[in-house]
Amino acid sequence: MHKTSLISVSAYTKAMLTSENFGQNSRGKIGPYFLPGLPRDVTAAAGQTAYLHCRVAHIGTVARVSWIRHRDLHVISAGLVVFASDQRYRVIHPATSDNWTLQIKYVQQRDSGTYECQVNTVPKISMSFYLTVIESRATIQGPSYVKAGSTINLTCIINQVNVEGLVYWYRDQEILDYEGPVSILTQEAADGTTSRLTIRGAAPSDSGNYTCWPTSAQPSSVLINVVLEGEQPAAMQTGVGSSIGSATHFLWMPLLSLSHALLSGHR
Numbered sequence: 001m002h003k004t005s006l007i008s009v010s011a012y013t014k015a016m017l018t019s020e021n022f023g024q025n026s027r028g029k030i031g032p033y034f035l036p037g038l039p040r041d042v043t044a045a046a047g048q049t050a051y052l053h054c055r056v057a058h059i060g061t062v063a064r065v066s067w068i069r070h071r072d073l074h075v076i077s078a079g080l081v082v083f084a085s086d087q088r089y090r091v092i093h094p095a096t097s098d099n100w101t102l103q104i105k106y107v108q109q110r111d112s113g114t115y116e117c118q119v120n121t122v123p124k125i126s127m128s129f130y131l132t133v134i135e136s137r138a139t140i141q142g143p144s145y146v147k148a149g150s151t152i153n154l155t156c157i158i159n160q161v162n163v164e165g166l167v168y169w170y171r172d173q174e175i176l177d178y179e180g181p182v183s184i185l186t187q188e189a190a191d192g193t194t195s196r197l198t199i200r201g202a203a204p205s206d207s208g209n210y211t212c213w214p215t216s217a218q219p220s221s222v223l224i225n226v227v228l229e230g231e232q233p234a235a236m237q238t239g240v241g242s243s244i245g246s247a248t249h250f251l252w253m254p255l256l257s258l259s260h261a262l263l264s265g266h267r
Helices: 002-022 234-238 246-266
Strands: 041-045 050-057 065-069 074-078 089-092 099-104 113-119 125-134 138-141 145-147 152-158 167-171 182-189 192-199 208-214 220-227
Touching (some): 041 050, 050 065, 050 113, 050 125, 099 113, 138 208, 138 220, 152 208, 167 192, 192 208
Parallel strands (some): 041 125
Antiparallel strands (some): 065 074, 089 099, 113 125, 138 152, 152 192, 182 192
16 A cells, blocks of 8 residues: 555656646647756847847747747747848748747837747737847046146946947047057946047147947046136036036037048048
8 A cells, every 4th residue: 555655756747847847738648848047037238239139948849939028019030930030030941950049139118028938828928028228328427627747537437238339539529549648448347338539648629529439339428627727626616526417419510420430431
């Protein structure tokens, strides 16, 4: 009697493990199941490409993998066929692979939300993924004034890893190059990208509005005054802070955009 109970428990446990890890259809055959180990919370910077990786084993020839957007319950794809009119969507499935990856190009903040990878078994099985799209922007750290003859050190921090394109530095509407007393060093780290601008032997003519402009993130600006020995900084005289107003910023922003276009045309 005791031996029979052990056999029954063992058989039941084996059946439960098989059902949970492998999935079975109504006839008891092994059916599709999701493979673990892939990130289900995905973060992407605005303008970049997001990838949602779904892995399904034992898909067979009958079952089909679909991607569904929860925001409006829109069926994005079934198999490799994409129903969305938005051409930013694509399903990547290498032959003989378990991967069914949803690719979204040029993501925007409105793309944030839950996406479901679903297999049309009976009953259906599904796995949810959450996409967060962050606005990439630059922030400048540095003094509002420096003494003539000293060094201007400005650090631009971009809350984005693997910045696509380049990071440009401007003084007013003039683009700064790696020449003479000017040096620019851009580095990537685990939490973002950093670009450092250094100008040695600063002169009063170096005063102006300095802008860090990444091609794939919002720019940032700071007003720098270079003062002579014994001279009081203009910002202290007038009470004006180092950051520029939004109205002034947007007046010269089209000029910088034009500069980018001209520069790109010569590269």
